[in-house]
Each structure stands twice: as C-alpha cells, then as structure tokens.
Amino acid sequence: MADAASFRDKVSNPGAQRRNSVELLPPTMSESATELRIVLLGKNGSEKSAVGNFILERGAFDPNYVQNHCERARGHMEGRHIAVINTPDLLDPHISHDKLSEELRWCVTLSDPGPHVFLLVLQPEEFTQEEGDRIRQILDTLSDRSFNYSMVLTTHEDRRGHMHEDHPLNQMVRECRGRQYVMHLSDRAQLMADVDKIVKENGGGYLTCELFEDTTSGMVQGKEEIHRRKN
Secondary structure: OOOHHHHHHHHOOOHHHHHHHOEOOOOOHHHHHHEEEEEEEEOOHHHHHHHHHHHHOOOOOOOOOOOOOOEEEEEEEOOEEEEEEEOOOOOOOOOOHHHHHHHHHHHHHHOOOOOOEEEEEEOOOOOOHHHHHHHHHHHHHHOOOHHHHEEEEEOOOOOHHHOOOOOHHHHHHHHOOOOEEEOOOOOHHHHHHHHHHHHHHOOOOOOOOHHHOOOHHHHHHHHHHHHHHHO
C-alpha cells in the first residue's frame, strides 16, 4: 500500500485547471436533483484535496493550496453527476465560533439541498480525542442524524488492529456505524460502491441540515457573499 505522500503525488495535478474547475456558486435546482453530493471533513488539507481529486479523477483541488473556505468541484462517473464539497480545517482548536458558523453555512449552501455522504478524512496515529469532539460538534450542529451519513476514510495504512479499542479513531468508526474505508490508489470503484451503500441505507435520500432549514434570508446573503469572494 502506498503511503500518504505518494497518494497525494499520484492523484494531484491541479495547475491552472483548478482555477477553472473549483466552484463557489451554489448548485441550481436542476443540477442538484441528479447529483451525488459528498462533503469532505478533516484536519489535513492536502489529504482532503487528494481524496477529492481521487473521487473526481482530476486535479480539481490543489493539495499545496492552504484552503480557508469551502469549495465545490464537480465530475462524472458512469453518466452520474458527482459534487465534492471540500472544507477548510474546521478541527482547528483556534477557529473562532463565527468562522466555524460561516464555513458550515457555505458547506450547506454548496451541498444544497443536502449532502448524501460525509467522508471523514483522518490520520489514524495523529487523530486525537479533541479532534473527535470537534467532528461530533460539527456533525451534530448540521443534524442529529449526520453520523448515519458518515464514513471514516484514511489514506494511511490501516493500523486499527494495533490500537486500543478506545482509541479516538476506533470510537469515531463505531459512531459512523462501523464504516471505514482505507484508500488504495486503484479502487475508486470500490470507494464509490461504499458511498452508494451509505446512500441506499438512508433510503436513497440526502441529509437535510435542520439548523439551516428556515434560514432563507441567510442563505441569500451567503450567495451574495460568495459572488463577492469569486470576483
């Protein structure tokens, strides 16, 4: 199995293509009706970007770019639309409440009408209890059903068998209903099959982020701000 560095090198080829492919505008109603929406959460920005590129099979996200706001990129697989929403480091213990709330709003806006799957991109030996608590805070803020739509994904070698059952990563896998995926460089189809299984287990639907259900005016303001960011 390749290590994380070789994984990033193999799936990352952003260049100028990223400038043209990463979207900040929310999806239209017709777009969102037919696409599979995946949200990436985690601490390591280069790892999340590499996973997003792996899913989309192109260099949509630059692993060398320090991302400070949510971004969305889109692709296709076997005739199906796929949208990946990449988030900044929301596990940072120094992130302000306002910044966290702002980025969660962008995440919800860019995954409108709702995400199908959260992929928690984690590094097993580095993952701490504090980071686990922050993930729980984020997911619980979006919906009390978020863990039903979540899976732990690691790009490092799977060493859970050498970890105590109470290790934070093992706890997180249990909260994700036992779902864990260890990334290989040649099994995108298997990853997408696991994603589809999560969607099927949830009746084929997406997660409605309840906290933001009735914040129509706030969402409009968010879109205006996204336009300003883009320009």
